[in-house]
Amino acid sequence: MFDSIHEECGVFGIRAPKRCDVAASAYYALYALQHRGQESCGIAVNTNGVIKCHRDVGLVPDVFNERVLGELGTGHMAIGHTRYSTTGGVSRINAQPLVVRHVKGTLAIAHNGNISNAAEIKQELELSGAIFHTTNDSEVISYVITKARLTEPSIEAAIEKAMYKLEGAYSMVVMSPRKLIAVRDPHGFRPLCLGKTEDGSIIFASESCALNTLGASYVRDVEPGEIVIAEDGKELRSIRAHCGGPQSFCVFEFVYFARPDSVIEGASVHAARLRAGELLWQEHPVEADVVIGVPDSGLDAALGFSKASGIPYGVGFIKNRYIGRTFIQPSQGQRENSVRIKLNALSETVRGKRVVMIDDSIVRGTTSRNIVELLRGAGAKEVHVRISSPPFIRPCYFGTDIDSTENLIACKMSIPEITERIHADSLGYLSVEGVRQLARTHSCGFCTGCFTGEYPIEIRDQGSKDKFQFELPANQETE
Structure with missing residues (x-):
C-alpha cells in the first residue's frame, strides 16, 4: 500500500x-x-x-x-x-x-x-x-x-x-x-x-x-x-x-475523499475543510510566516487555518497534474522518489520562512517525511505540520483502504516520535471531537472507527481485513 x-x-x-x-x-x-x-x-x-x-x-x-x-x-x-x-x-x-x-x-x-x-x-x-x-x-x-x-x-x-x-x-x-x-x-x-x-x-x-x-x-x-x-x-x-x-457516515469523506465542490448530507465539502483548518488553529496554534496546503485535499484546510490565524496563505507546492492519485511504484525506494515526481516545493513561498504545512492524514509517515524534506530543501527555516484528521489507529472495514495496524505509524509511535520521524518542528492532529464538527449538518452522525477503534457495527474478524481477497488465474481475465 x-x-x-x-x-x-x-x-x-x-x-x-x-x-x-x-x-x-x-x-x-x-x-x-x-x-x-x-x-x-x-x-x-x-x-x-x-x-x-x-x-x-x-x-x-x-x-x-x-x-x-x-x-x-x-x-x-x-x-x-x-x-x-x-x-x-x-x-x-x-x-x-x-x-x-x-x-x-x-x-x-x-x-x-x-x-x-x-x-x-x-x-x-x-x-x-x-x-x-x-x-x-x-x-x-x-x-x-x-x-x-x-x-x-x-x-x-x-x-x-x-x-x-x-x-x-x-x-x-x-x-x-x-x-x-x-x-x-x-x-x-x-x-x-x-x-x-x-x-x-x-x-x-x-x-x-x-x-x-x-x-x-x-x-x-x-x-x-x-x-x-x-x-x-x-x-x-x-x-x-x-x-x-x-447514521454512521464516513467522516473522511469530508476530510479527503469527496470533491470540494460537492454537497453531502446537505453540507458543503469545501466549507467543511475550511472548518477543519479553523479548528486546527484553535487546537494547535503556532507562530509562523506562511501557511501552505498539500494538494489537493490540504488546500482548503490551509485556507481555513490561514483565515483563523491571520498567518498569510501561500502556494507552497506545484503538483504534476499528469500523475494520478493512485500512482504506485513497485519498490519502497521508488515509492519514496515518486513524491518528487508528483510535487515540487515553491522556493519563493517558503525560503527563509517558518512554514505551516497542512495535510489530510499521515499513514506510514514516509510521504510526510519526504514532503517535509522538500520544503527544507527549498529553504524553509521551520516546518510545522498540521493534519486535518486524527491519527489512524485502526483499519476501516467499510470501504476505505486504511492499512492494517502494523503499518500505521500512530500505532507504533507517540506524536513526539512521529514528529521526529517526519523531520518536522512540530506536529498537530485534529482531535476526534474536532473532526466530528466539520460538517454542520442537522442530523448526520459519523463513523470514526479508524480513529477510535469504536465501530458502529460488530466486526467479527478484526484480525483479518483481507480475508475475502484472493487472486484469479491469469487465464480468467475475461468479461
Whole structure:
C-alpha cells in the first residue's frame, strides 16, 4: 500500500424519459467521479430491456472512446462505476458494473462500500452450489439479491429482503430491464444523492459534482436504509423499511475523499475543510510566516487555518497534474522518489520562512517525511505540520483502504516520535471531537472507527481485513 489513503468507488445511474445517449451522460459523470477510483471503470446501458456493458482497467478516457460509446448505443437507462478495490484484486474481471443474467431476468449493479460479512455469505453460497467469477464483494451482493428475487414479487422487494442479510457499507445503483434503483445501507456509511434534469431525467450519483456535470439539480441525499425506485411512467417512490436507525457516515469523506465542490448530507465539502483548518488553529496554534496546503485535499484546510490565524496563505507546492492519485511504484525506494515526481516545493513561498504545512492524514509517515524534506530543501527555516484528521489507529472495514495496524505509524509511535520521524518542528492532529464538527449538518452522525477503534457495527474478524481477497488465474481475465 502506498503511504496515503486510497479513494473509494464512484457510482452513477440515470433514467431518461425517452431513449437518448445515456452512455455519454454516464461517461461525463464518471469523469466527475474519477477521483473516487482510478483502477477501473465501466458503463452499462439498458436499451429496451437489453443491457450492454463495457468495463476495463484504466481511467475513464482510457477505457472509453467514441467507438466504444457508440457500440453501447442509446437507451433509457445507464449505470456507471469508477473503482478502487477494497476487496478483490485489480483486474478487468473485477471491474464494475457487474451484469448478472438470472432466471428472473437481467441485473446490473454498481457498488461503493464494503460488505463486512461478505466472506461468511460467500462461503454459505458456495456450499449451496454457487460459483463466483470475481473476487469482489459486489458479486456477493448480486447473488443475495437474485436469490431473494426467486421468492419476491419485484426486484425492489428482493433488495429489501437482501438488506437483512448484508452487513457493512453499500451505496449502490441497480438496473433491471425496467427499473433504476438506488440503495443505501441503513448506517449510511457512503454518500449517494438524487438529482433531476430539466427534461425529467432521474440521476443518482455518489457526489453532487456529477450532477453539476450534466446540468442536473441536486434534490436530496438518498436516506440511510432507503431504496429509491425510478420506473418509466410512474412517480419516483421509496421503500423505507430499513430507515430510521442511527447514521454512521464516513467522516473522511469530508476530510479527503469527496470533491470540494460537492454537497453531502446537505453540507458543503469545501466549507467543511475550511472548518477543519479553523479548528486546527484553535487546537494547535503556532507562530509562523506562511501557511501552505498539500494538494489537493490540504488546500482548503490551509485556507481555513490561514483565515483563523491571520498567518498569510501561500502556494507552497506545484503538483504534476499528469500523475494520478493512485500512482504506485513497485519498490519502497521508488515509492519514496515518486513524491518528487508528483510535487515540487515553491522556493519563493517558503525560503527563509517558518512554514505551516497542512495535510489530510499521515499513514506510514514516509510521504510526510519526504514532503517535509522538500520544503527544507527549498529553504524553509521551520516546518510545522498540521493534519486535518486524527491519527489512524485502526483499519476501516467499510470501504476505505486504511492499512492494517502494523503499518500505521500512530500505532507504533507517540506524536513526539512521529514528529521526529517526519523531520518536522512540530506536529498537530485534529482531535476526534474536532473532526466530528466539520460538517454542520442537522442530523448526520459519523463513523470514526479508524480513529477510535469504536465501530458502529460488530466486526467479527478484526484480525483479518483481507480475508475475502484472493487472486484469479491469469487465464480468467475475461468479461
